[in-house]
Amino acid sequence: MFHGITRRRAMSQMAAITAAAVAGDRLSSSAQARWNDPEVRKSVDRGLEWVAGTQSRLGHWTATGQYPAAMTALAGVALLSEGSTTTQGKYAENVRRAVDFLVSRSRANGLIGDPVRDNRYTYGHGFSMLFLSQVLGEEEDVVRREELIKVLAKAVEFSGEAQTPSGGWGYVSSKDGNGFDEGSTTITQVQGLRGCRNAGIPVPAEVIDRAIKYIQDCTLPDGGVAYSSQNRGSSRPAITAAAIACLFNAGQEDSQYVPKLLEYCKKNLSNLRDARFGHWHYTYYYYSQVMFRQGGELWETFRDQINEKLLREQSSDGSWQGNIGPIYVTAINLTILQLEKGCLPIYQR
Numbered sequence: 001m002f003h004g005i006t007r008r009r010a011m012s013q014m015a016a017i018t019a020a021a022v023a024g025d026r027l028s029s030s031a032q033a034r035w036n037d038p039e040v041r042k043s044v045d046r047g048l049e050w051v052a053g054t055q056s057r058l059g060h061w062t063a064t065g066q067y068p069a070a071m072t073a074l075a076g077v078a079l080l081s082e083g084s085t086t087t088q089g090k091y092a093e094n095v096r097r098a099v100d101f102l103v104s105r106s107r108a109n110g111l112i113g114d115p116v117r118d119n120r121y122t123y124g125h126g127f128s129m130l131f132l133s134q135v136l137g138e139e140e141d142v143v144r145r146e147e148l149i150k151v152l153a154k155a156v157e158f159s160g161e162a163q164t165p166s167g168g169w170g171y172v173s174s175k176d177g178n179g180f181d182e183g184s185t186t187i188t189q190v191q192g193l194r195g196c197r198n199a200g201i202p203v204p205a206e207v208i209d210r211a212i213k214y215i216q217d218c219t220l221p222d223g224g225v226a227y228s229s230q231n232r233g234s235s236r237p238a239i240t241a242a243a244i245a246c247l248f249n250a251g252q253e254d255s256q257y258v259p260k261l262l263e264y265c266k267k268n269l270s271n272l273r274d275a276r277f278g279h280w281h282y283t284y285y286y287y288s289q290v291m292f293r294q295g296g297e298l299w300e301t302f303r304d305q306i307n308e309k310l311l312r313e314q315s316s317d318g319s320w321q322g323n324i325g326p327i328y329v330t331a332i333n334l335t336i337l338q339l340e341k342g343c344l345p346i347y348q349r
Contacts, residue, residue, distance in 0.1 A: 059097030063325030069124025110158030129192030167214030223264030
């Protein structure tokens with residue numbers, strides 16, 4: 001297992017994470033030059049203003065009235081990527097209200113969300129773990145820190161219990177979904193769990209190990225990852241990109257499976273205009289993380305291409321449109337555009 005860490009060690013990790021976030025904001029000269037591009041900054045500023053302005057009085061966002069936990073967490077991550085925290089920055093109040101909302105949705109069994117109104121609550125749970133774990137790394141208020149630690153510790157327990165016998169996760173917990181699993185929710189859980197572990201929350205190693213094996217078992221001969229262990233069918237570009245990001249987050253950069261998955265994505269995702277596979281924004285949300293981790297000229301070429309596309313497609317009010325709803329697409333695009341700022345530990349190289 002990842003052994004339970006002492007308070008002293010947890011605080012030490014928090015300090016290290018905070019220092020890493022500060023260091024990550026000192027960009028290379030080429031990255032700084034690109035981030036200082038007035039068109040990119042203007043696009044991000046407009047997008048963030050739209051996100052902040054559409055937050056409800058209760059502190060949440062929804063996609064056409066649905067998925068409040070998932071949408072609030074994704075919007076919160078976009079605001080954190082700007083550099084704001086619960087106490088500092090332009091969007092501190094918005095971040096704080098988002099945290100309050102998600103904490104209020106933490107249930108006795110550890111689930112962050114509403115299993116009655118949300119038939120895909122594991123997405124919200126996973127994204128909430130990701131967001132709140134990044135908040136914890138910067139939280140200065142002692143009382144709030146303790147509250148977040150309790151919420152996240154219970155959330156980790158819930159994820160472990162919700163894992164299917166195959167090592168993945170479905171849209172709901174294993175017992176609620178009769179053991180059904182699929183790739184996209186699995187990646188959401190693993191990234192959330194990794195964020196928790198980085199923030200000092202104990203995460204059982206066997207949960208991560210089983211998830212990594214799940215990805216390996218779902219990898220097909222062409223290097224792509226199938227939709228589900230129960231419906232292998234053909235490879236899915238979106239899930240494959242997410243799987244690589246998941247493996248990177250789990251410390252598997254040197255895994256023998258990574259080069260094969262990278263080659264598959266190179267063949268299928270190099271053309272940003274190709275939307276045959278669907279779920280474009282979800283795909284490139286994760287593939288951008290993968291390319292950023294690659295760094296160098298490979299990242300810079302990709303970054304310029306995707307930035308150009310995102311800036312061209314932004315609406316006049318600062319949002320982006322998509323089939324799930326503008327807050328979903330806008331939050332994802334803003335996270336992509338701000339990767340180089342390095343404000344969040346989970347996205348750093």
